[in-house]
Amino acid sequence: MVFLKIAWRDIWRYKLRSGLTIAAVAFATFLVLFSATFSRGGHEQMIVSGIKMQHGHLQIHRTGHFDDPSVDKSFSLDPRLIELLNTDPAIAAWGERIRSEGQISHQNRTSIGSLMGIKPSMEIDLTVIDDRMSRGDFLKDGDTISAMIGEDMAKNLHADIGDELIISTMGYDHLPADKIFKIVGIYKVNSPDLDRNAVIMSLAGIRSLLYMPEELTEVSVLLNESRDLKHFMQRLEIIKSYGSLEIIPWQELIPDLVQFVAWDAAFGFIYLGFVVIIVACGVLMTILMSVLERFKEFGIMKALGTRPVWIFRLVMAESIIMALIGAAIGFATGLPVCLGFVERWGIDPASMGGEEMVETYAKFGIDTVMHTKVESWVVLATLAGVIIITVIMAFFPAMRAAKTSPVEAIRYI
């Protein structure tokens, strides 16, 4: 254990070298932490905004409805299910819905789109639509004649608040269905599906249009935390005994979002790899230079009988200790920054790019302010990664040190 003492003293003897190495490790830790949390934050944001548009974390359908949507595949809400949905702590909000598709016309303009019947009081906490009303008001429970459409559809139909829409579709039992609705609200959520191709009315309204009984085609659930999804779905399995129901998680509802996030994650990983390589070079350099400089010292030690493997251990110990110190500093500076960005500020790159950028982002439904997401496994992984890389980088210099020739060292003095 003597070598640990020597290692520690060596670190303080060569203040500059150690300082540089520790700084390199600290910087690496900071960068990796920053990039990783940013990346995770970005993905979380993408997922949450995608989910909060309309789908929710998961949905409950009648078995067979998801693969082949039809108004006839509806189900009634078992009171036990209602109880479960109202009391489970993981749930942030849930909503009853009926979905169909049809033709929408205003005066002599027609469009087609999905028809979504909702219970407004439940939807307020479930989706972001009520926060993104650009004109008019959100729907109210029980209103059978009002509807909301998106900005793009309003533009296509040349319709505005107060105008009438004729909706025609195929109702329950394949009966043709037509009804007139009045526009009370226009929204813009930045999802083309909703803004351009959807009409939203109350459950009462769509039931009267479709001649539907007191049933639903879907129940949408929003959780408090995305990570509760798996456990929640397990708890929810019991509802399958209440009737032929199936539970569909968001990954199946919005598969391209999943792939998109995976794509972005893959890229993030690759970038991180590059950052790591670059900083690893820096760490290698400082340790190697320090070792080469000390060849006299190592030479004398060997001349005095120190075995090569002990010198190897000595250099490795020095490197690991410096790595730990560097990582500590990296976290000490990095964590507050990342945590600060999580809650409060966030980076707004779009505004750095100017007015046009902000518009572009808005078009794609992306929130311009980027936050980080600090998760404990990310922090631990960063720590482990930094230590492992330093160890790997120290390997070669340590070997070199162990092979120092005592004869040459003595000759130099």
Add this chain to the structure above:
Amino acid sequence: MLTLIKISWRNMWRNTRRTAIIMVSVFVGVWGMSAAFAYNNGFLDSMINMAIESHIGHIEIHAEGYNQDPQISLSIQDPDKLIAELDRVPGVVERARRIKTMGMLTTAREISGTMIIGIEPEPESRITMIADSMTDGEYLKGDDMRGIILGHELAEKLEVEIGDKIVLQAQGYDNEVQAIGLRVRGTFRTGTQAIDKFFACMNLSAMQEMLNMGERVSEIVILGNDAYKLQTLKPEIVAAAGISSDQTLEVLTWGEVMPELEQWLVLMDLGNYIFLVIIYMAMAFGIANTMIMAIFERIRELGILKALGTKPWQVFMLIVIEAVMLCMTGVALGLGLSYLTVLYLGHVGLDQSFISEALSSLGAHSVIYPWLSFENIWMAALLAFLMAIGASLYPAFKAARLKPVDAIRFV
């Protein structure tokens, strides 16, 4: 000054190991970043080509205002004269008429909205890839008045097979809703979700008749020789449109029909720039470290140099020049490898079929051909240059202010 450069260069190579390590880090950083930008360029190309080949063509002509407000009432009144004029323009390789509107397709059990397009099967097959993308059944034949082909996802949704009957409802030119029974002849897969899930094609004349449009059409789509060289073709077409018609027509290139395509590149590049900053910061750190070590190693030598009369600014420049040369050599190697990588991948293509669903919802191919623009290259080099200067400023400054006596005596 030249002497300073010579000395710096030699200094750089005095400690080959250290120089090599830092050059590797710069090399990796530059290669990584240029690869990222090359990927983005290839991706955008893919999206553009996809859009052009699957529907948009190079140039579209409409009644004025149609692109913003696609209504059946906004149609080209007299397309035949226009077509005759267009055929005289040498740059026009192919041209086809189309009618487009939103409608509803219904079967006995299913219903779906659709974008129905009346096409001239022959010329259309030479402009878009739909004829070559049939997954089932056959493309429309020129004289088939009752046939319809659908995007494969649309066909799946409607649960139709080849030969099934399907009813199309749409609002006609006279504002009356019209319906027509059609038979499914085939399904196509373009790879763009928006099209495969939504588009259906039928015969142009049949659609004109159904919607009471007479000879009118919604648009004329044109294929030129080169999607990126439309600057001469477009004015010629505008002129032809002017001569042949009293109606005010709009002539739009693909970039004007879908401005979103360009905006996508902006978005993707932004993500890259953020990482560029991070990676260059990592490199800067390495360079700063190197220069600090280099100075301390040679501190006695620097002291002697100053004692012999070297001016502080010259010592400053020695350090900065060494840092810059170190960096730029790495950059040159990095860009060199990037160029080769991109040359290879640009030829062979980069296969991303594992995320094909995400790509198709964005409208990009699975195989991407990356390429580097001149701007990408000199931007990477310029930023590296500035970064090297920035990183070495502090160490160089300290070196310049060394007191000769203390430096010589440094142990």
